[in-house]
Amino acid sequence: MSDYVLDLSGIRKTYRGGVEALKGIDLQVPRGCIYGLLGPNGAGKSTMIKILTTLIRKSGGDGTMLGKPIGDRRTLQKVGLLPEHAQFPDYLTGRQVIEFTAGLQDVAASEVQKRTDTLLELVDMTEAEGRKMKGYSKGMKQRIGIAQALVNDPEIVFLDEPTDGVDPAGRRDFRLLMKRLREEGRTIFINTHILSELEPIVDRVAIVSHGELLGEGVLDDLRSRKPDYHVEYEGALSPTTQASMESGGLIVSSGLITMSTSKAEDVQPVIDQLRSEGLVVSRVERKTQSLEELFMGFVDQSNVAVPPPIPGAPIQPSFLPPS
Amino acid sequence: MKPYLTILLDSFRMLKARAIFWVTLGISLFVALIYLSIGFDEKGMSFFFGLSHFESDNFRAGTSASETLYVAIFTKLIAEYWLSWIAVLLGLISCAAIFPDALKEGAAGMILTKKLSRIQVFLAKFVGSLLFVTIQVVIFVAIVFVAMRWRLGSWNPSVFWCVPLILLVFTYLYSFMMLIAVKTKSVMTALILTLVLWFVSSIVGVIEGQLYEGIQMTEMMDESRRVVDQQAQAAQVQVIPNGEEVPMEEDRDPEVVEEFPATESERSTSSSTLKLWHKRMVAVYAVFPKTGRTMEVADRLLVINGKKGIAKGSFSVIMMRLAFEGDEGDDEYLEVSEKSADRHSTGYAIGTSLIFALVMLVLAAWIFCRKEI
Numbered sequence: 001m002s003d004y005v006l007d008l009s010g011i012r013k014t015y016r017g018g019v020e021a022l023k024g025i026d027l028q029v030p031r032g033c034i035y036g037l038l039g040p041n042g043a044g045k046s047t048m049i050k051i052l053t054t055l056i057r058k059s060g061g062d063g064t065m066l067g068k069p070i071g072d073r074r075t076l077q078k079v080g081l082l083p084e085h086a087q088f089p090d091y092l093t094g095r096q097v098i099e100f101t102a103g104l105q106d107v108a109a110s111e112v113q114k115r116t117d118t119l120l121e122l123v124d125m126t127e128a129e130g131r132k133m134k135g136y137s138k139g140m141k142q143r144i145g146i147a148q149a150l151v152n153d154p155e156i157v158f159l160d161e162p163t164d165g166v167d168p169a170g171r172r173d174f175r176l177l178m179k180r181l182r183e184e185g186r187t188i189f190i191n192t193h194i195l196s197e198l199e200p201i202v203d204r205v206a207i208v209s210h211g212e213l214l215g216e217g218v219l220d221d222l223r224s225r226k227p228d229y230h231v232e233y234e235g236a237l238s239p240t241t242q243a244s245m246e247s248g249g250l251i252v253s254s255g256l257i258t259m260s261t262s263k264a265e266d267v268q269p270v271i272d273q274l275r276s277e278g279l280v281v282s283r284v285e286r287k288t289q290s291l292e293e294l295f296m297g298f299v300d301q302s303n304v305a306v307p308p309p310i311p312g313a314p315i316q317p318s319f320l321p322p323s
Numbered sequence: 324m325k326p327y328l329t330i331l332l333d334s335f336r337m338l339k340a341r342a343i344f345w346v347t348l349g350i351s352l353f354v355a356l357i358y359l360s361i362g363f364d365e366k367g368m369s370f371f372f373g374l375s376h377f378e379s380d381n382f383r384a385g386t387s388a389s390e391t392l393y394v395a396i397f398t399k400l401i402a403e404y405w406l407s408w409i410a411v412l413l414g415l416i417s418c419a420a421i422f423p424d425a426l427k428e429g430a431a432g433m434i435l436t437k438k439l440s441r442i443q444v445f446l447a448k449f450v451g452s453l454l455f456v457t458i459q460v461v462i463f464v465a466i467v468f469v470a471m472r473w474r475l476g477s478w479n480p481s482v483f484w485c486v487p488l489i490l491l492v493f494t495y496l497y498s499f500m501m502l503i504a505v506k507t508k509s510v511m512t513a514l515i516l517t518l519v520l521w522f523v524s525s526i527v528g529v530i531e532g533q534l535y536e537g538i539q540m541t542e543m544m545d546e547s548r549r550v551v552d553q554q555a556q557a558a559q560v561q562v563i564p565n566g567e568e569v570p571m572e573e574d575r576d577p578e579v580v581e582e583f584p585a586t587e588s589e590r591s592t593s594s595s596t597l598k599l600w601h602k603r604m605v606a607v608y609a610v611f612p613k614t615g616r617t618m619e620v621a622d623r624l625l626v627i628n629g630k631k632g633i634a635k636g637s638f639s640v641i642m643m644r645l646a647f648e649g650d651e652g653d654d655e656y657l658e659v660s661e662k663s664a665d666r667h668s669t670g671y672a673i674g675t676s677l678i679f680a681l682v683m684l685v686l687a688a689w690i691f692c693r694k695e696i
Contacts, residue, residue, distance in 0.1 A: 015695075053436035056695040073438055083432025089333065091340030103329025104437040148433075 004028045005156050005187045006052070008070075010061035013047050013211075021047040023211040024061065029204070031155075034178055034188045036198045036219075038295055039208035045191045046084050048208070049158050053081050066155055077105055080154035082145040084161050084191070090134035094125055094144045097133060098151050105152035112151075119147035124173060138165030146177070156187040163197050175201050199291040207298045214298040223288040226297065229267045230287050231257040235279040245270070326439045327447045334451025338417060344455065347413040351459055354405050355466035358397065362474050363389045390475050394627045397467055402485050407618040410459060411493050412518075415500060418452040419514045422504040422691070431696040441692040449501065449684070456493045460486050481626040488621055495612030495676045496521055498683035505691045524611035531608045534601035535666050539659045541594045612679045616672035619664060 006029035013022040021044045029035045039045045050056045054071050068075040088097045095116055102112045120126045123143040133141060142165060149157055163171050178188055178201050192198055198205070199219075206216040215222060232255055237245075242252050250270070251258040257270060264286075271281055289297065338344045360372045367379040368389070382389045424430055425448060434444055464485050471479045499520050504513035 050696070053432065055431060055435060073440055076436060077438045079436070081432055081436050083429055083436075085429040086432060087427055087429035088433065089337065089430075091336055092333075096336075100329060100333060101433070101437075103332075104326050104434060104439065106325050106438055109325075 003030060004064075005031050006063070006065055006189070008061065008063035011048070011051060011058055011063055012060035013044070013051060013056065014059045021211050022051075022058075025208070025211075025213050027206055027213065027216065029187060029189065031187055032182060032185045033203040034182050034190065034201050036202040036205040037189065037191045037208060038193065038195065038198070038205055038291075040193065040299060043208045044211040045208055046160055047211075049081075049083075049160050049189075049191055053079065053083075053158060055083075077152060078155045080149035080152060080157040082142075082149045082157075082159045082162055084164075086141070086145045088133045088141060088144065088148075090132065093130050093132055094136065094140070094147075095120065095129040097144050098148045101148040102151045107152055115151055115153070116147075119150055122150075122177065123147045139167050139170045142166050143170065146174070150181070154186065156189060157181065158189045158191070160191045161193075162190060163192070163194055171197055195291045195295055202291075205291070207295055209299050209302045212302065214302050215294075219291065220288075223291070223294055224262065226260070226289055226294075227262045228287045229259045229261060229264075230283070230285045231259070231267065231270055231274070231281060232283040232285075233257070233274050233279045233281050235277075237274070237279065238277055241273060241277060245273075326437065327443070330434070330439075330444065330447035331451050331454065334421070334448065335454055337421070338455045341417060343413060343417045347410065347417065347459055348462065350413075351405075351410065351463045352466070354401060355463050355470070358401060358467060359470040359473070361393065361396065363393070385476075391627050393471065393474055394479070394625060397471075397482065398621050398625055401467070402489075402621055403618055406460065406463070406485060406489050407492055407614065410463075411456070411489065411496065411614075414456045414459065414493055415496060415514065415517060417455050418497060419500060419504065419510045419517075421448055421452050422501055422687075423508045423510050423513070426505065426508050426691075426694060426696060428696055435696065442688055445688050445691045449497075452497060453490060453493070456490055457486070460489045479626060481624060484624040485621055488617055491617050491673060491676070492612075492614045495614060495617075495680045498680040498687065499612075502683045502687040502690070505687050505694060520612075521614065524608075524613070525615060527604065527608045527611055528613060528615050531601065531604040532663055532666070534597060534604055536659050536663045538594065538597045538601055539662055541597060543659070545594065609675055610679065612676040613667070613672045614676075616667055617676060620669050620672065622664065623669060 006027060008025060008027040011022055011025045011027075012020070014020050025044075025048065037045050037048065047056065051058045052065060052070060054076065058070070063070045065072070066075050066078055089100070092100060098116045098119060099112055102115065107115065117126075120129050123146055125140065125143050125147065128136070128140060133144070136144070142162060146159065146162060149159065163174055166174060175197070178190075181188055182201075182203075190198060190202070202219055204217060205219050205222065207214045234255065237252065245252050245257065249260070257274075259267060259270065261267070267284060271284065274281055357371075360370060362369045362373070363382060363384040363386075365384060366376070368377045368382050369375065370377070382392055425434060425444070435441060439447070464482055467482050468479065471477075471482065496517055500513045500517040503516050504510070507513065
């Protein structure tokens with residue numbers, strides 16, 4: 001059995017009309033992690049979740065979920081889902097919505113009430129459980145949505161934009177809940193474009209844009225790929241040294257030198273130079289990218305337009321200077 | 324099994340949450356109450372629990388005519404108009420949104436991503452929709468059942484045949500509505516096209532029935548004419564339709580000959596044309612759901628005066644027959660009307676309609692299962 005709860009290879013989706021929503025996605029999601037699928041609107045994130053939960057069919061590629069081929073109905077019994085823009089029956093109460101999902105997932109009758117009580121408490125909706133969904137705020141609906149996604153004790157939970165419309169307190173609760181679910185050994189697959197929500201809790205991320213996977217991996221590793229060193233100093237740097245540093249690719253501003261490197265030894269000559277000029281080095285810090293910077297870096301790269309080849313022009317190897 | 328029951332329970336909750344469910348139930352109860360208010364006594368009939376009285380020798384308590392009339396009011400007025408038109412229409416309106424709602428992006432994720440396969444969800448939703456009509460009709464017919472016991476003095480369980488018949492009528496139309504609904508995801512489109520289908524199928528049925536009655540009338544007149552002609556031939560005179568006797572062929576007025584197809588070949592041509600068009604209409608009608616004909620099956624199944632199936636024809640026909648009791652045989656219209664009511668067998672009317680419904684359901688299920696959300 002695969003170690004991955006999700007093991008996808010070359011997943012493609014082309015909608016009617018020729019729109020390519022996914023262009024061959026390879027993805028492996030390990031068990032028991034919080035996995036973030038990031039991407040701008042229209043990147044293909046929801047399409048991916050829809051394929052995994054059988055709302056749409058893939059056009060190509062293969063994959064397994066919990067060791068079974070995608071689309072296996074019995075596997076879906078071990079899956080929880082909060083769809084994007086979830087619409088719950090407005091004539092049901094919060095409790096009834098959770099019980100409704102429990103019924104659909106064939107949860108044993110003896111378990112339903114206990115689990116529903118626990119989940120209502122978990123999402124802090126016990127007091128409002130008897131009110132109809134139509135009377136709930138967006139945030140309350142999302143809380144019930146998360147609770148119903150967990151009622152079948154799922155091994156993997158898909159949450160599509162889970163904090164959409166949730167207030168700051170709700171978002172904090174959401175993060176705590178995700179951590180708790182991870183501790184219980186569940187895999188949480190979160191699809192969002194609100195990066196700040198994900199950053200404190202996510203283990204691995206995949207960045208998708210225009211249907212392509214731009215980057216994937218452990219968040220810390222990805223952020224470390226393009227680190228900066230910040231050297232803060234007190235005093236005035238001589239114009240000659242400043243010019244020399246700038247010509248070497250360093251960014252010099254008042255009291256701060258920024259170097260794009262991951263190696264500490266590269267920073268030493270700069271510190272030596274500052275000391276030799278009698279300046280005080282007050283702070284040296286290795287800065288990693290925020291999730292947002294990482295995300296924007298990937299997305300910007302993918303958005304760089306590649307000029308189309310001129311018809312009839314000879315193909316030129318990229319390392320040769322243009323003729 | 325539990326997931327099925329969950330969807331059924333949800334369908335019931337959804338219908339219960341809609342105002343139209345209660346409005347329909349309220350109107351049903353009102354109509355049933357009106358029926359309950361009709362009674363018979365030694366002098367005649369009473370309406371509105373005795374508020375209004377109508378003296379009649381025929382329609383008194385204990386007479387077979389009053390029993391026929393009371394049952395005919397139910398089958399020919401209430402079942403034929405209220406149950407098979409208005410209640411079905413309200414049922415269609417109530418259930419029109421079930422499939423489009425289930426296919427909405429945010430809602431589909433709640434149901435279609437679970438253990439049940441799409442075909443199972445489809446069937447569960449379909450059965451759930453039938454719940455609406457079943458509940459409404461059962462309540463209504465139960466009141467009628469009690470009313471008959473009260474007013475006629477005996478239980479008549481045959482009225483419960485109306486429940487499956489109404490369900491059949493609803494199924495024919497709802498299956499088509501489901502097909503349009505899953506294809507377009509539009510409540511309005513599904514509802515409007517279903518009403519168009521219903522209207523067209525009813526019109527086709529009426530035209531086919533009129534042509535059939537036309538043929539029957541022509542044949543009867545033809546037969547009468549043949550007898551009269553034979554008698555006239557023996558007497559060396561010719562009879563024109565107003566009963567006048569004129570000399571034989573050589574002296575006939577050309578205008579009279581033109582206006583009345585007096586010769587056998589002329590009459591035969593007219594009858595053949597009718598038969599040809601009737602044949603064509605039968606072929607067209609075969610593919611349509613036969614809502615009216617299905618409800619008429621109730622006439623054959625309902626027991627009146629201890630006998631099955633005597634309430635043929637329309638309400639007015641039954642009233643005429645009751646009025647002409649003891650003088651039957653004079654009225655050709657009654658005979659034609661009864662023949663017309665029997666022109667299609669129960670098996671044909673329900674069988675061809677069920678084939679229609681089945682084709683619609685299979686197509687709708689196929690689209691539902693393939694639908695990308």
